[in-house]
Amino acid sequence: MSTPPTLSARLALRERPEGIPLLRQQWSELLFLHWPVPAALLQPHLPPRLQVDTHDGMAWLAVVPFQMSKVRTRVTPEVPGTNAFLELNVRTYVHLDGVPGVWFFSLDATSALAVWTARTFFHLPYLRATMRMDTPSPNLRQFMAERTHGGAPPATFRATWKIGAPLPPSEPGSLAFFLTERYCLYASNKAQTKLYRGRVAHTPWPLSTAQLLHYESNLVEGHGLATPTVPPxxxxxxxxxxxxxxxQQV
Structure with a gap:
């Protein structure tokens, strides 16, 4: 069984890795929706070597829509038409050999090129979808998505939220730190016989409070997971x- 991460191991991942990154991009307009879930319910949905990461004994399931922009490789500039798109992911938190990270059940995106690139080079379960984000007022956001990827389970998502007050930086060891300070991605091949880990670097998230005004989705249920019964x-x-x-294979 994988050794649970220590707080020092979580903090160490804030340090930027050596070498040249493969991709650079900007993430913005994120909505973090997190539900507490017993770890025993999530563990059967993971590859054999990965373990569910927990905070105070509880695992967490998340749905996260956001805007991706300024996408470019280490050797090419931004290409108009491919450098900005919307994304929506369903995820949980895991660890392997003491290294914490994110496990994605699915990632839907509006860019066909991004879907192909992520599936081919990052082994991530990206799927094509149509999406739209509206800004009716400076602090109000509306996000709509419908999966269009051939052969994938149908899925829809609708949410409206109001952005609240900025929060102070997440304290190490806090729940907000556990949920948002994640600097590794995990993925596997289709047979789940190989595991891969990738590093991510960015400054800690500037978080704000938010009020969820409307939510409807079947993204979670499409992965055979139970519908959350508590507010996120x-x-x-x-x-x-x-x-x-x-x-890198691990």
Missing amino acids: LVHTGGAVSVELWPM
């Missing part, structure tokens, strides 16, 4: 510049 913990995240390194 809600945060929003401001813009961060992100660097991603190539996935």
Whole structure:
């Protein structure tokens, strides 16, 4: 069984890795929707070597819509038409050999090129979808998504939220730190016989409170997971510049 991460191991991942990143991009307009879930319910949905990461004994399931922009590789500039798109992911938190990270059940995106690139080079379960984000007022956001990827389970998402007051930086060891300070991605091949880990670097999230005004979705249920029965913990995240390194087999 994988050794649970120590707080020092979580903090160490804030340090930028050596070498040149494969991709650079900006993430912004995030909505973090988190539900507490017993770890025993999530563990069967993970590859054999990965363990669910917990905070005070509880695992967490998340749905996160956001805007991706300024996308470019380490050797190419931004290409208009491919450098900005919307994304929506369903995820939980895991660890392997004491290294914490994110496990994605699915990632829907509006860019066909991004879907192909992520599936081919990062082994991530990206799917094509149509999406739209509206800003009726400075602090109000509306996000709509419908999956269009051939052969994938149908899925829809609708949410409206109001951005609240900025929060202070997340304290190490706090729940907000556990949920948002994540600097590794995990992925596997389709047979789940190989595991990959990739590093991510960015400044800690500038979080704000938020009020969820409307939510309807079947994204979670599409993965064979139970419908959350409690209201989610809600945060929003401001813009961060992100660097991603190539996935390595572990």
